[in-house]
């Protein structure tokens with residue numbers, strides 16, 4: 001699980017496109033229509049199961065918002081950073 005990261009550590013390690021929002025990191029991924037976003041969300045679900053680390057995923061038309069925090073630690077840890085990077089890898 002790892003320790004909660006400091007604000008500076010988070011800012012240094014945030015993957016491209018992600019933002020620090022309180023106790024979470026967040027990115028909104030954009031798509032041309034609805035179903036590509038659904039497919040991406042499903043892929044994120046698979047990454048989450050692989051990592052046994054689960055984001056909040058919100059699907060709307062043309063957008064998928066992914067929010068990450070480590071509930072067991074009460075903040076943002078390296079697990080969040082790592083899963084965020086893997087989300088970027090299946091998007092780009």
Ligand SMILES: C[C@H](O)[C@H](O)[C@H]1CNC2=NC(N)=NC(=O)C2=N1
Nearest residue numbers: 052053054055069070071072073
């Ligand atoms: C019981 C189960 O192992 C825990 O709830 C795991 C599962 N997925 C998780 N996901 C996230 N985001 N944070 C956690 O602390 C966490 N813990």
